[in-house]
Amino acid sequence: MRAKRTITVLGPALLAGGWIVAQGMSAYAQGNASGPGSGVRRNPSQSPAALPRPKTAIPQTYSAAQVQTGELRFAAQCGFCHGRDAAGGESGPDLTRSELVAQDRRGDKIKHLLRTGRVDAGMPAFDLSDAEMDSIGAFIHAQMEKLAALSGGRRSVQPADLATGNAADGRAYFNGAGGCSGCHSATGDLAGIATRYRGLALLQRMLYPGGRPAPKPPKAIVTLASGQTVVAPLDAQDEFTVTVLDPSGARQTYQRDAVNVKIENPISAHFAQLGKYSDSAMHNVFAYLDTLK
Amino acid sequence: MKKHARKWLSLVTSAGFLSAAAAQRADPQNLLHPPADAWLTYHGEYDGQRHSQLIGITPENVGSLQQVWHFQTDQNQAIKASPILVDGILYLTTPDNLWAIDAHTGKQLWHYRHPLNNAFHIGHRGAAVYKDTVYLTTPDCHLIAFNRLDGTIKWDVVIANSDNGYWSSNAPLVVRNHVLVGVSGDFDNVPGQLKSIDAETGKAQWVFYSTPPAGAKESANGGATGGQMWTTGTYDPELNLVFVGTGNPTPVLNGSVRPGNNPWTCSIVALNPDTGRLVWGFQVSPHDTHDWDANEVPVLADAEFGGQPRKLLMQASRNGYFFVLDRTNGKSLLTAPFATANWAKGIDSLGRPIPDPAKEPTRDGVLVAPNEAGATNFRPPSLDRKTGFLIVNAQDGYGIYFFKSEHGDYGWAGADYNVAGKSFLRAIDYRTGKIAWEHAIGDGAGTAGVLTTESGLTISGDNRVSVMALRTRDGATLWHHAIGKVQNAPITYQLDGKQYLVVGGGESLYAFALP
Numbered sequence: 001m002r003a004k005r006t007i008t009v010l011g012p013a014l015l016a017g018g019w020i021v022a023q024g025m026s027a028y029a030q031g032n033a034s035g036p037g038s039g040v041r042r043n044p045s046q047s048p049a050a051l052p053r054p055k056t057a058i059p060q061t062y063s064a065a066q067v068q069t070g071e072l073r074f075a076a077q078c079g080f081c082h083g084r085d086a087a088g089g090e091s092g093p094d095l096t097r098s099e100l101v102a103q104d105r106r107g108d109k110i111k112h113l114l115r116t117g118r119v120d121a122g123m124p125a126f127d128l129s130d131a132e133m134d135s136i137g138a139f140i141h142a143q144m145e146k147l148a149a150l151s152g153g154r155r156s157v158q159p160a161d162l163a164t165g166n167a168a169d170g171r172a173y174f175n176g177a178g179g180c181s182g183c184h185s186a187t188g189d190l191a192g193i194a195t196r197y198r199g200l201a202l203l204q205r206m207l208y209p210g211g212r213p214a215p216k217p218p219k220a221i222v223t224l225a226s227g228q229t230v231v232a233p234l235d236a237q238d239e240f241t242v243t244v245l246d247p248s249g250a251r252q253t254y255q256r257d258a259v260n261v262k263i264e265n266p267i268s269a270h271f272a273q274l275g276k277y278s279d280s281a282m283h284n285v286f287a288y289l290d291t292l293k
Numbered sequence: 294m295k296k297h298a299r300k301w302l303s304l305v306t307s308a309g310f311l312s313a314a315a316a317q318r319a320d321p322q323n324l325l326h327p328p329a330d331a332w333l334t335y336h337g338e339y340d341g342q343r344h345s346q347l348i349g350i351t352p353e354n355v356g357s358l359q360q361v362w363h364f365q366t367d368q369n370q371a372i373k374a375s376p377i378l379v380d381g382i383l384y385l386t387t388p389d390n391l392w393a394i395d396a397h398t399g400k401q402l403w404h405y406r407h408p409l410n411n412a413f414h415i416g417h418r419g420a421a422v423y424k425d426t427v428y429l430t431t432p433d434c435h436l437i438a439f440n441r442l443d444g445t446i447k448w449d450v451v452i453a454n455s456d457n458g459y460w461s462s463n464a465p466l467v468v469r470n471h472v473l474v475g476v477s478g479d480f481d482n483v484p485g486q487l488k489s490i491d492a493e494t495g496k497a498q499w500v501f502y503s504t505p506p507a508g509a510k511e512s513a514n515g516g517a518t519g520g521q522m523w524t525t526g527t528y529d530p531e532l533n534l535v536f537v538g539t540g541n542p543t544p545v546l547n548g549s550v551r552p553g554n555n556p557w558t559c560s561i562v563a564l565n566p567d568t569g570r571l572v573w574g575f576q577v578s579p580h581d582t583h584d585w586d587a588n589e590v591p592v593l594a595d596a597e598f599g600g601q602p603r604k605l606l607m608q609a610s611r612n613g614y615f616f617v618l619d620r621t622n623g624k625s626l627l628t629a630p631f632a633t634a635n636w637a638k639g640i641d642s643l644g645r646p647i648p649d650p651a652k653e654p655t656r657d658g659v660l661v662a663p664n665e666a667g668a669t670n671f672r673p674p675s676l677d678r679k680t681g682f683l684i685v686n687a688q689d690g691y692g693i694y695f696f697k698s699e700h701g702d703y704g705w706a707g708a709d710y711n712v713a714g715k716s717f718l719r720a721i722d723y724r725t726g727k728i729a730w731e732h733a734i735g736d737g738a739g740t741a742g743v744l745t746t747e748s749g750l751t752i753s754g755d756n757r758v759s760v761m762a763l764r765t766r767d768g769a770t771l772w773h774h775a776i777g778k779v780q781n782a783p784i785t786y787q788l789d790g791k792q793y794l795v796v797g798g799g800e801s802l803y804a805f806a807l808p
Contacts, residue, residue, distance in 0.1 A: 072411035076432070080415045083705075084480060091665075091711065127369040157658070157695050157708055164657040200710075203658065203693070208713040238735060238757045240773055271713050274691040275633065279651070279659050 054102035056145065062138035070139030073132050081123070086143040087156070091122060094156065095140050096147040107137035159199035162286060170288030173281050178273065180285070183266055186292055194293045203286050208270045218265035220244045222254055234263060318380050319422040321469050325530055329787045332378040334525075335419050335464040336673065337784060340593040341527035343675040345785045348748040349792030354807055355750060355762045355772045358794065362399030363776075364802040366390065372797030373780045374419035375464065375673070375742070377427070379441065381788060383795065384427050385802055388414040388462065391429045393444060396788055396795075399804060403444035407431045412460040413477070418525065418671070418781070419464030421472065423492045428472055430461040436474050436490055448495035452488050457481060458704075464525045468535060468566040471498060475522035475537070479584070480704040482543045485520030485558070489569060499569035503539045503557040515580075517551040519543035520558035524588040524671050529604070532621060534563045534572060536593065536606055540586035546654045546696045546707025547582075554579040559587040561608060561616075563623060573623030578612045579645055582653045583636065583694060584665050584709070585612040590673045592683060598626055598724060607723050609674055609685040611667030612636070614646055615721050629726025631719055632668035633689040636661055654696035654707050664692025664711040666738035673782045675743040675751070677765050682720035682729055684751050684765070686739035690714025714738055718753055720768060730768040742782025752794060754779025760796050760803070776803050 062070075075084045081092030088094035095101055104110045111133045117125035128136070174180040184190050197205050209215040217233040220242055224230065232244035235251055242261050243253040254261070277285075319333050327333045329347060336343055350358065366372065370387040376394075377384040382402060383394040389407040394400065412432035421428045427441040433455040438447040452474050453459035458481025466473045472490040485503035490496070502509075503520030519542040526537035542551055542558035559578035562571055577587045587610050594605045598617065606620035613634030617627040625644020637646035652661050666688060674685035691714065696707035716739035717731040734741075735756030744752040750771070751763040760779050762772040777799025785794050794805040 076411045076414050079480075080413050088708065089705070124369060124371070161656045161695070161697060162658065204710060204712070207660070207691075207693070210713075236757070238755055238759065239733070239761075239770065240759060271715070274660065274662075274712060275635075277660055282660055283657055 054097060054099050055148075056101075056141065057103050058105045060106055060141060062142060066135050066138045067142045070135035070137070070142075073128075074136050074139045077126060077128070078136065085147075086140050087147060096144045097156075098144075101140055101144055104137065104141070107134055110137040110140065157200045162199060162203060162283070163290070165280070165283030165285070165287030167284070167287040167291050170281075170284030170286065173285055174288055178276075178281070178285060179269075183269065190289065190292050192293060194290045202289060203282075206286060206289055207274065207282070209267055215267060217245075218263050218267070221262040221264070223260040224254075225258060234265075237261075237263065319424055319467075324423075324467065330378075331380075332376070332784045332786050333422060334377070334467070335375050335421070336525065336527065336590065339468075339528040339530070341590045341673070341676075342592055342594065342678075343590075343673050343742070343744055343782060344677060345744065345746045347746055347785055347787055347792045349787065350746065350750065350762075350785070350794065350807060351748040352750060352764050352771055357807060358762070358772055358774070358805045359808050360774070361793065361804045361806050363804070364392075364394050364399040364401070366392070366800050366802070368800055370414065370416070371778065371780045371799055372802060373416035373462075374797070375781050376784055376795060376797075376802065377420050377422055378784070378786050378795075379422050382441070383802075384420040384422065384441070385797075386417045386420050386429060386464075387800075388417045388432050390417075391420055391427070391439070391444075393427075393441065394802070396786075396793070396804070399802070405429065405437075405439065405444055405446075407433075407435070407437075410455070412455040415460070415462060415477075416780075417462045417464075418523075421465040421467050423467045423470075423472070426492065428465050428467075428474075430463045430465065430474055432460045432462070434459050434461045434476055436461075436465070436472065436495070438495060450490065450495045450497075452476065452490070453478075453486065458483050461523070463523050466525050466528065466535065467492060468528050471566050473526065473535065473537075473566065475524070477521050477523040477540070479519070479521075479541070479543060479545055482518040482703055484518050485522060485539055487522040487537060487564075487569075489566065501562075501564055501569040501571065503560070503562065504542070504555075513553075513556065514558075515551045515553035515555050517542035517555035517558055519545070520555075520560070521586075522588070523586075524590070527591050527593050527606075528566070529593055529620060532563075532604070533565060533567070534620070535566045536561060536563050536591040536620065538586070538588040538591060538608065538610075540588055541578075541581050541584045544702050544704060544706035545582075545584050546694060546705060546709060547700060547702050548580055548653055550702045551580075555581070559585060559612070561587060561591050561606065561618070561623070563620065575616070575618055575623045575625070575643075576645055577608065577610045577614065577616055578648070580648055581612070582648075582696075583612075583661060583663075583692075585610070585663070585667060586671075587611065588671055589669055592674065592676050593620060594676060594678065594723075596678070596681075596723075605723070607676070607683055609669050609683060609687070609721060611663070611670055612646065613663050613668035615683070615723075615726050616644065617723060617726075618644075627723075627726050631685065631721050631726070631728065632687045633662040633691075634668065652694075654694035654709065656695065656697040658693045658695050660691055660712070661694050662691045663688060664690040664714060664738075665709050666690060666692075666711055666714065670738065672740065672742035672780070675745040675782070676723070677745040677749075677751070679747075679749070680720070680729070680765055681722050681724055682765065683723050684718060684720050684743045684745060684753075686716065686734070686741055686743065686753065687719040687731075688714045688716040688738045690716075690738060711738075716756060718743065718751070718763065718768065720765075732763060732768040732770075741779040744783045744785060746785060752783045752785075752796070754796070754798075758798070760798060774803075774805070777801065 083089030410433035489498040741754030783796035
C-alpha cells in the first residue's frame, strides 16, 4: 500500500514514456512488484489434443506435499527450459508428453537422467539430493496426469495447426527449386516418413535433421602424416581437434595440425536451405512430406 | 606463490589495518579510473569497452601462456559471471553463491551460500564492489552487502517479490553511492524495474520502470509489461548518464494484446543515476515478438564518427542489428545487420528496424532469423579502439515461432523452437557497420564474451572447450587451451608486476600467465 501511495507516474511528454517511483521508498516496501499482469490468470487450453499422449505405464501415486515440494524445486531447477508446468518451455521439450516419463517408475528413469544430464541436447547434470529428485519426479508425474485430463497442451503445437500448406506445390518445390530430390526420394529414404514423425517433430526433422533416432553422422576423411587415410563417422570437431568413431565404436581424436581432415556433411544443405525457404514453401514441403505415409 | 599466500594470510588476520587501506581501492575515484592491478566492475571500466591497456601478454608471446591455478566451484552451475578483482582478491558468483578467492593462488578465502530458494536459477553475471563492501544479487531477489574481507553480512534487502515471478542474476552497477540492480521475469506479466539502492545503508533511492508499474494509467506502451533490465549498464560521468538495455515485452510471443511499439521494452535507455529519470530512450526492436532482449552491453566511446568527434554508444543487439547512437541525445548514427536477420522490412527514419508483420508468430509457424538464442546475447563484446572493431560473439541462426489464441496472453504465450545456427566471433567496424573478419567457433549459439588488450589480442572461447587468443587485426588464432566451455568474458589484470588472464571454463575458474 505504501508503495502505491508513493508512486509518481510522470507522463510520456515529460519523460518520453519512462516511469519512476519517487525517492523515499523503503527497501522493503515492495508493493510495486504486483504488476498489472499479476491478477491475470493463464488461459486454460481450449483446443482438443490431436495427438494421443503417452500413457503412464505404471500408475503411481505421490503425496500432495511431495508434489508441492517438487513443483517448487522443478520451477527453480527445470522450469526455465521445460516451463514451470513441465509442458515445455524456452528450450526444453514438453515433459508431460515424454515417453521416458511415461515409462518411469518412481523416478528410476527420471533420476538417472537428472544425474547424468543430456549434455549433447543442452541439459546439464543436476547435483540434487535423492529427496529433491523424488519430489521433482512426483511433480512431473502429477503434471502428466493433470494435463492428460485437460483437453490439450497450452503451449503445444498440434499437427492440425501445421496443415496449411499445399502438397502439390510442395512436391514441385521438393523436386525443383528446393533441390531436395538431389539427396532424397519420396519412395526411398523418405518412404513412410510421415508415419515415423508427425506434426512438429516432422517439421523439425524436415528443417534440420536432429533428435532421435540421430541422423547419419557426417563422414570424416582423415589423412595421417604417414599417408594412411581413415574414413570414419565424425563424433565431434572444433578448430583444434577431430574425433571419429572407429569400427569398434571407440573414440579416436586427432589434432588438426597433425593431420589433413575433410568432412562430408550432407546436412549442411539443410542449413543453407533455411535461408531460402519462404514460409509458404516451408509449409508446402511439409504438406507434401505429410502425405508420405 | 607460496610466499604470497603466507603474506595474504597474515594480512587477513590484521583485517582492521587492511580495511582502512583497502577502502581506497573501490572508491568512486578508482571506479572512474581503475588501476591496472584491478578489475573493479563487471565491464572492468564504466565505458563497457572491456579493453585492457595491459601489454605484457602480446601476440608474439601469448603462445607460451601457462595455467597458474584453477579454482573449482564444486557446483553444477556453469560460471556465467565476470569476476571482480580488488586488492588481490577475486569475487566470483554463481546463483546463490559468492566466493572470495586469493588471486595469487586461486585458494578460497571465504564463501557465502544463500539459503535454498525456489526462484529461477538460470545463471549469475557477477558481484559488485564499493569501498569495503561486496554486493550479491540472489535468485529470490535479495541484494546482500558483505564485508568484502571476511564475508560477514552488513545488510540484506529485498529488491523485488520473487513470488510474483521476478528473479535476479544481475551484476550490479555502482555509481557513487548508488547500487543499480535489475531483475528478470519472462513467465509472468510483471513490469520492468531497475532499482537504485544506497551503497552504504541498503535504503532504496529510486525505481525506474521500463513498463508501467501497477496502478499506473499509461496507454502509450500498449499494455505491455516486461522490459527487464537484467544486465549491467554503462556510465558516462561527464553526462552523468547511465545506459541500460531493456528486455523483451510480456506476454512474450503474443503481440496482438499489446499493440504499438511497447516502449521501453527492447530498448536502450539513458537514466540520471541520481534520480532515475529517463533522459532518452532508443528502441532497437519495436513491438518485439521473438524474445530479443536488448540487454546487450551499450558500449561507450568518444571517437570520430562521420568526420566529427562524437560521444558514441554502440550495441550489437540480440535482434541481429548493430546500432551506433549519439549518446548525448539517443539519436541514431548507424544501423546495420551483423548476423542473419529476416524479420525486418527495412530501417525507419529514426534508425530502428521495421518489424515485418509476416514474421510474427503464427498458428502454423514462421521461420525466423535470428532464433530465440539471438544473433548475440548477454555475453559482453569488446571494443578495440586501434582497429575500430567491436568484436562480438554472433550467431546466424533460425527458429520457428508459433502463436495461437489458445496460448493465451500470460507469460510466454506461444511456442518457439531453435532450428539450427552457426556462430562466429565477428569484428564489426563501428565506423561502417561492415564485418572486417569473422572466426567460426562452431554450431549453435556461442557462449563466450570477449576481451581485447592494447597489445592487439582478442581473448574469447569457442563452442566446445577452448579459451582462445586471436590477433585482433585479422582474427587469426594465436593460442588455445582446453578448459571447458567458456560462458562469460575473460578478464585481465596485473598482479606483482605480472599480467594475468582469468577466465571461467565450465564450473571452474582458470588463471593464466607467462612463465
